[in-house]
Amino acid sequence: MSRWLTEGLLTHKPTTAYPARPESTAGISPGLPVPSSELTGQALEQLVSMCRVGALSKEKNTLGFDDGRCIHCMRCKGKSPKELEWDDSYEWARLTKLGEKNLAKLSASFKASLYIRTIDAGACAACLTEISLLAGPNYNMHRLGFFMTPTPRKADVLLVSGPVTDHMRDHLLEAYDSMPEPKRVIAVGACAMTGGVFGPSFTCAAGLSDMIPVDVVVPGCPPPPLALLHALLVLTGRKQQAEKIRALGSDRS
Amino acid sequence: MIVKEILIVFFALCAAGSVISLLTKKAHLVISIFGSLASVSLVATGILGLGLGKPLNWSQWSFPIFGQMHFHIDGITSILLLLTGVVALPVSIFSNGYLQRYLGKYSLRSFGVMYHLLLASIAAVFVTWDVMSFLVSWEAMSVLSYLCVNFEHRHEENTHAGLLMLVMGEVGTLAIAISMFILGSAGGGLDFESLRLGAQELGPGASWAVFLLSFFGFGVKAGIVPVNTWLPRAHPAAPANISALLSGVILNLGLYGIIRMNLDLAPVVSVNQGLVVVITGSITALVGILYATIDNDMKRMLAHSSIENIGIITAVFGAGLVFSASSDPTLAGLAFIAAFYHLINHSIYKALLFLGAGSVDARSGTRDMNRLGGLIKIMPWTSLMFLIGAMSIAALPPLNGFVSEWLALQTFLQSATLSSTSSTLVRVTFVLCGAALALTAALAVTCFVKAFAMSFLGKARSAQARSAKPAGGTTRLSMGILALTCIALGLLPTYVIPKLDESVNVPRQRHAVESLVPAFFRPQDANPIMDKAFVDEFHDLGAQVGKGLLPGRGLVVLHRGQARNPVVFAMSTSYTVIVLGLLLAMVFLLVHLFTRKRTQKTRAVWAGGLENLPPELTYTATGFSNPVRVVFNTVFRPQKTETRHQNVARHFRSAVSKQWEVVHLADRWVTGPIVHVLDKLAHLAASMHSGRINAYAAYMLMALVLVLLAGHLFT
Numbered sequence: 001m002s003r004w005l006t007e008g009l010l011t012h013k014p015t016t017a018y019p020a021r022p023e024s025t026a027g028i029s030p031g032l033p034v035p036s037s038e039l040t041g042q043a044l045e046q047l048v049s050m051c052r053v054g055a056l057s058k059e060k061n062t063l064g065f066d067d068g069r070c071i072h073c074m075r076c077k078g079k080s081p082k083e084l085e086w087d088d089s090y091e092w093a094r095l096t097k098l099g100e101k102n103l104a105k106l107s108a109s110f111k112a113s114l115y116i117r118t119i120d121a122g123a124c125a126a127c128l129t130e131i132s133l134l135a136g137p138n139y140n141m142h143r144l145g146f147f148m149t150p151t152p153r154k155a156d157v158l159l160v161s162g163p164v165t166d167h168m169r170d171h172l173l174e175a176y177d178s179m180p181e182p183k184r185v186i187a188v189g190a191c192a193m194t195g196g197v198f199g200p201s202f203t204c205a206a207g208l209s210d211m212i213p214v215d216v217v218v219p220g221c222p223p224p225p226l227a228l229l230h231a232l233l234v235l236t237g238r239k240q241q242a243e244k245i246r247a248l249g250s251d252r253s
Numbered sequence: 254m255i256v257k258e259i260l261i262v263f264f265a266l267c268a269a270g271s272v273i274s275l276l277t278k279k280a281h282l283v284i285s286i287f288g289s290l291a292s293v294s295l296v297a298t299g300i301l302g303l304g305l306g307k308p309l310n311w312s313q314w315s316f317p318i319f320g321q322m323h324f325h326i327d328g329i330t331s332i333l334l335l336l337t338g339v340v341a342l343p344v345s346i347f348s349n350g351y352l353q354r355y356l357g358k359y360s361l362r363s364f365g366v367m368y369h370l371l372l373a374s375i376a377a378v379f380v381t382w383d384v385m386s387f388l389v390s391w392e393a394m395s396v397l398s399y400l401c402v403n404f405e406h407r408h409e410e411n412t413h414a415g416l417l418m419l420v421m422g423e424v425g426t427l428a429i430a431i432s433m434f435i436l437g438s439a440g441g442g443l444d445f446e447s448l449r450l451g452a453q454e455l456g457p458g459a460s461w462a463v464f465l466l467s468f469f470g471f472g473v474k475a476g477i478v479p480v481n482t483w484l485p486r487a488h489p490a491a492p493a494n495i496s497a498l499l500s501g502v503i504l505n506l507g508l509y510g511i512i513r514m515n516l517d518l519a520p521v522v523s524v525n526q527g528l529v530v531v532i533t534g535s536i537t538a539l540v541g542i543l544y545a546t547i548d549n550d551m552k553r554m555l556a557h558s559s560i561e562n563i564g565i566i567t568a569v570f571g572a573g574l575v576f577s578a579s580s581d582p583t584l585a586g587l588a589f590i591a592a593f594y595h596l597i598n599h600s601i602y603k604a605l606l607f608l609g610a611g612s613v614d615a616r617s618g619t620r621d622m623n624r625l626g627g628l629i630k631i632m633p634w635t636s637l638m639f640l641i642g643a644m645s646i647a648a649l650p651p652l653n654g655f656v657s658e659w660l661a662l663q664t665f666l667q668s669a670t671l672s673s674t675s676s677t678l679v680r681v682t683f684v685l686c687g688a689a690l691a692l693t694a695a696l697a698v699t700c701f702v703k704a705f706a707m708s709f710l711g712k713a714r715s716a717q718a719r720s721a722k723p724a725g726g727t728t729r730l731s732m733g734i735l736a737l738t739c740i741a742l743g744l745l746p747t748y749v750i751p752k753l754d755e756s757v758n759v760p761r762q763r764h765a766v767e768s769l770v771p772a773f774f775r776p777q778d779a780n781p782i783m784d785k786a787f788v789d790e791f792h793d794l795g796a797q798v799g800k801g802l803l804p805g806r807g808l809v810v811l812h813r814g815q816a817r818n819p820v821v822f823a824m825s826t827s828y829t830v831i832v833l834g835l836l837l838a839m840v841f842l843l844v845h846l847f848t849r850k851r852t853q854k855t856r857a858v859w860a861g862g863l864e865n866l867p868p869e870l871t872y873t874a875t876g877f878s879n880p881v882r883v884v885f886n887t888v889f890r891p892q893k894t895e896t897r898h899q900n901v902a903r904h905f906r907s908a909v910s911k912q913w914e915v916v917h918l919a920d921r922w923v924t925g926p927i928v929h930v931l932d933k934l935a936h937l938a939a940s941m942h943s944g945r946i947n948a949y950a951a952y953m954l955m956a957l958v959l960v961l962l963a964g965h966l967f968t
Contacts, residue, residue, distance in 0.1 A: 151859045152859055153856075153859050168862075171862035174857075174862070175859070175862070177856060178856040178857070178859050181852075
């Protein structure tokens with residue numbers, strides 16, 4: 001404890017103010033491309049062929065973008081015939097249809113105190129590194145009422161990363177099964193959403209959505225810690241609330 | 254006079270038992286029959302002795318050197334004889350089944366002889382009334398208990414443990430003998446009546462010498478810190494029935510000596526002597542329970558816990574000495590009652606726990622709590638009895654340990670408000686020692702939660718624990734007797750306390766029971782002492798609730814003896830049972846009420862994704878007690894050794910094993926240095942022994958010359 005305290009004092013790096021104020025430090029997020037509708041014809045096809053993970057696609061002569069596959073390789077940013085716009089924000093998490101339905105049912109007591117169990121379902125450890133930063137001093141999710149727990153029996157949220165390899169499949173299902181109701185699932189990263197660069201293949205599935213019901217998905221490879229915080233806030237309905245409050249404040253001023 | 258005859262019957266039964274076990278192969282059967290009969294006769298002696306009213310004295314047999322033998326039975330003796338009988342009866346029954354494991358390995362005949370003689374020598378220590386026969390029976394008891402502890406003599410550590418016990422006991426006996434001879438020379442005789450006269454003649458210096466020597470000497474047998482180190486070694490070495498006798502009876506002999514010397518023969522008149530006893534007792538209690546909590550060997554843990562209980566008894570007894578020296582008879586009487594009550598309770602539940610540990614050891618083959626677990630499914634009866642014992646020793650209501658520990662703590666804590674005469678030193682000491690005893694009580698709960706939960710609950714953590722067998726009938730019977738005694742002593746303190754008062758406070762001729770258990774709480778309602786306003790005040794406080802419904806309501810009250818606000822403290826185990834029962838029922842009711850609508854689902858225990866939870870990964874005894882080990886690290890100072898096994902290079906570790914070795918405080922500070930010095934001296938003496946015959950001849954010649962010279966000079 002003493003090390004990060006002194007280090008924090010020496011380097012003047014306080015805990016982030018997010019979600020009260022947006023975090024604007026450089027390099028906080030790798031960013032995602034913004035598909036523009038101006039591209040057509042040859043340039044569009046060249047750009048799509050440049051994307052090796054299939055995040056960019058051609059949809060009725062316009063550029064389609066699947067954030068569940070993007071790995072921030074930035075080929076489309078640097079080398080494309082016409083540079084794509086790049087979004088440096090991190091508020092990427094979104095509720096699935098089921099998540100929207102479940103959000104209304106979540107009682108108030110879970111919003112301020114949420115216990116999280118992380119499952120590594122065959123991830124490359126990038127997502128896990130970002131998750132482990134959540135409890136650190138920079139992001140400090142405890143201030144928001146989010147806590148890690150070692151057992152799914154006491155968890156409210158399952159934080160799953162990885163494309164779900166065959167070896168982890170049963171254990172993932174077992175962990176989900178031993179959670180008490182109400183239970184929520186967050187799919188962390190491209191792999192957990194769509195299989196990412198790994199799946200589907202002969203050793204792993206294409207994400208976890210066909211195994212267990214997913215409430216919130218977070219794109220990114222890996223998603224930065226703030227995106228994960230955002231996901232947790234979205235899951236509990238606190239992000240929408242915070243934005244409403246912020247909007248009210250800006251209206252008055 | 255029938256008491257005498259029954260006592261002789263007891264000795265005759267012991268003699269018969271030892272002779273018959275010499276003749277037969279089935280000595281375990283002889284022990285269970287003759288030992289039990291002897292114990293029953295001892296119980297009868299005790300009960301009749303309690304009804305005697307005044308002490309019974311007689312003299313018998315005269316020996317050329319020893320002189321006349323004197324015998325004496327009074328209240329203290331009767332209670333201890335009764336207690337010895339109550340403990341020895343189940344132990345003898347238990348021996349029948351337990352000793353069969355030694356058939357063909359060790360000589361059961363010699364065990365039978367030693368066992369019966371040990372019983373006889375224990376009773377002899379209680380009833381003899383002159384120095385010579387007391388010391389002879391004391392020595393007999395020491396040697397016989399050494400032989401019994403050393404029964405499994407083919408294991409070297411057992412022999413070492415027995416030897417240490419013998420050596421420390423002999424040093425103690427020497428101190429006892431010197432203290433008694435000082436008193437005897439002042440009183441001009443060697444019977445205890447002369448010692449009593451001699452105590453009045455002594456000056457302060459000699460009186461301190463007698464006090465310290467006898468406290469040390471008897472303290473060795475009782476297991477008081479720092480002369481306790483033989484106890485945790487002797488217990489794991491001894492067979493379980495001897496362990497039960499050792500903790501249940503033989504430790505009491507040491508306490509009996511302390512009590513007899515300081516209460517009766519040479520009554521303590523200086524407050525400081527009492528404070529020495531209080532402080533030593535408190536330290537003993539705390540050190541005992543600390544080492545008990547971290548120990549994972551069932552029997553060694555119980556041995557450390559015996560030290561703790563002896564400490565509590567000594568501390569409370571010392572409080573009584575302080576009070577009686579500072580002329581506070583009520584509190585002194587209260588303290589003596591509490592000390593004796595705790596002594597009785599400790600004997601009963603410790604014997605019960607040792608029998609339980611012995612039966613676990615015999616049926617599973619291990620005493621290591623890290624390797625046990627899950628025994629409740631295999632041996633449910635043993636578990637239940639062990640639970641009763643563990644709850645008693647952890648002082649949980651409504652069992653007997655609660656009553657005595659509550660009385661003891663109240664005596665300590667109320668002394669500041671009740672006693673006006675005490676000095677600042679006394680007050681500070683009492684506050685500190687009371688805090689130490691409270692901490693002890695709290696740690697005792699931790700210790701025995703661990704002992705029960707880690708041995709009997711959860712999953713079996715070794716193949717031995719999995720393949721254990723249920724205990725036999727005699728084991729269950731013997732443990733049942735002790736468990737029922739625990740419950741009875743817990744529920745009926747109002748019957749026990751007046752009896753204790755009558756017998757314990759005889760030497761002081763001051764009774765505490767009038768101010769402790771008011772007369773109208775007894776079943777018969779006559780109360781000539783109390784005036785009406787006083788009784789009404791109690792009535793308004795609700796003291797008469799349940800009158801006529803509960804035979805022994807067990808309400809123990811200390812009152813100030815005036816009509817306004819009379820109650821200092823009040824406690825009732827039988828009410829507690831009812832209240833606890835109702836509360837428990839209410840909890841179930843409320844839980845049912847609030848969770849009616851909830852759905853329940855049952856899932857397997859989460860094992861971190863493993864197929865099934867390996868027992869080695871469950872909570873172990875070491876893990877449970879680790880917080881205590883960490884918090885009291887400065888006391889334990891464990892020596893840590895870490896061994897790393899590696900393949901190829903330093904970075905490829907295949908295994909890491911860590912070992913903690915805790916050396917006892919008393920070993921580090923007291924026994925260790927003494928042994929070190931003795932070792933040095935022995936080496937010095939050994940250098941004389943070169944092995945050459947010429948040198949030995951020279952030594953003999955020199956000795957002869959010295960003797961001749963001395964003879965020439967001094968005649």
